[in-house]
Amino acid sequence: MPRWATTYYRKPLHPEHAAGRSITDEQGHRYPDFFAGILTNSLGHGLKEFRRALDRRLDTGISHTSTLYLINAQVRLAEHLAAQSGIDDAAVFFVSSGTEANDTALLTATCHTNSNHVVALTDSYHGRSLATTSISPFGGNPLSCTAAPTALDHIREHDLQHSAQTMGKRLLSCLRDLCGEHPHLSAPRGHGLMLAMDLVDPRTGEPDPRAADAYAEASRTQGLLIGLGGRHSNALRIAPPMTVTEAEVDAAAHVLTTVAQQLRPAPAAT
Numbered sequence: 001m002p003r004w005a006t007t008y009y010r011k012p013l014h015p016e017h018a019a020g021r022s023i024t025d026e027q028g029h030r031y032p033d034f035f036a037g038i039l040t041n042s043l044g045h046g047l048k049e050f051r052r053a054l055d056r057r058l059d060t061g062i063s064h065t066s067t068l069y070l071i072n073a074q075v076r077l078a079e080h081l082a083a084q085s086g087i088d089d090a091a092v093f094f095v096s097s098g099t100e101a102n103d104t105a106l107l108t109a110t111c112h113t114n115s116n117h118v119v120a121l122t123d124s125y126h127g128r129s130l131a132t133t134s135i136s137p138f139g140g141n142p143l144s145c146t147a148a149p150t151a152l153d154h155i156r157e158h159d160l161q162h163s164a165q166t167m168g169k170r171l172l173s174c175l176r177d178l179c180g181e182h183p184h185l186s187a188p189r190g191h192g193l194m195l196a197m198d199l200v201d202p203r204t205g206e207p208d209p210r211a212a213d214a215y216a217e218a219s220r221t222q223g224l225l226i227g228l229g230g231r232h233s234n235a236l237r238i239a240p241p242m243t244v245t246e247a248e249v250d251a252a253a254h255v256l257t258t259v260a261q262q263l264r265p266a267p268a269a270t
């Protein structure tokens with residue numbers, strides 16, 4: 001493994017089991033997962049509908065055949081996405097990663113504008129490769145195309161976008177209160193359930209990445225998993241799955257509050 005492929009925490013966490021919004025490690029400790037696969041796991045873990053849909057697909061024995069043959073699940077998913085996009089005459093192109101999706105978008109945009117100039121923001125992250133422009137044969141395989149509509153249906157049927165907005169506001173208001181009370185916490189921000197706040201030196205306001213590490217470590221000890229990031233590595237990233245409940249949000253807010261108090265820096269000597 002390359003040296004830069006690091007894990008979170010001084011003692012890495014090894015998830016062995018997960019259900020709903022909780023992850024259980026090999027020692028049997030159970031943690032609410034408020035980072036959700038770096039915001040990619042919208043529905044939480046072990047959703048029964050998801051499992052049943054995948055089981056049905058696996059029972060056919062077909063998980064990959066290549067796009068040389070018709071994949072009905074792919075066509076249905078494309079129609080589903082096109083209908084939900086609200087775009088007239090939408091076209092859908094499947095790839096297998098965010099990196100490929102962004103590369104394809106860049107390629108399409110530069111071809112369309114006949115220019116090789118793009119505008120990018122400093123320190124933003126879009127994936128690992130700009131050079132990969134080949135079409136992946138695995139994007140849109142029968143297994144992923146069976147799973148995706150199940151997730152989309154679940155989001156719509158349970159009105160999870162609305163719920164994410166309500167729960168996000170509740171959690172953001174906790175972050176705002178914390179930043180108001182603690183000078184080492186600042187810049188509470190976010191959309192829906194994608195939230196963050198920064199750890200700073202209370203005297204200078206400078207980013208404090210070590211304090212952010214300590215905060216994530218202490219949250220884990222208190223039983224809550226959150227993420228780290230930001231331009232100066234001093235941001236806490238808090239993003240539970242869209243299925244998160246009010247009780248779970250309040251329990252997480254309680255841990256975040258306890259840790260903020262616990263790690264409050266001592267006032268400077270006068």
Ligand SMILES: Cc1ncc(COP(=O)(O)O)c(C=O)c1O
Nearest residue numbers: 038097098099100125126127128
């Ligand atoms: C904003 C953003 N864009 C692109 C990517 C790349 O996605 P992938 O790892 O699936 O290639 C990521 C991955 O974390 C991301 O966070």
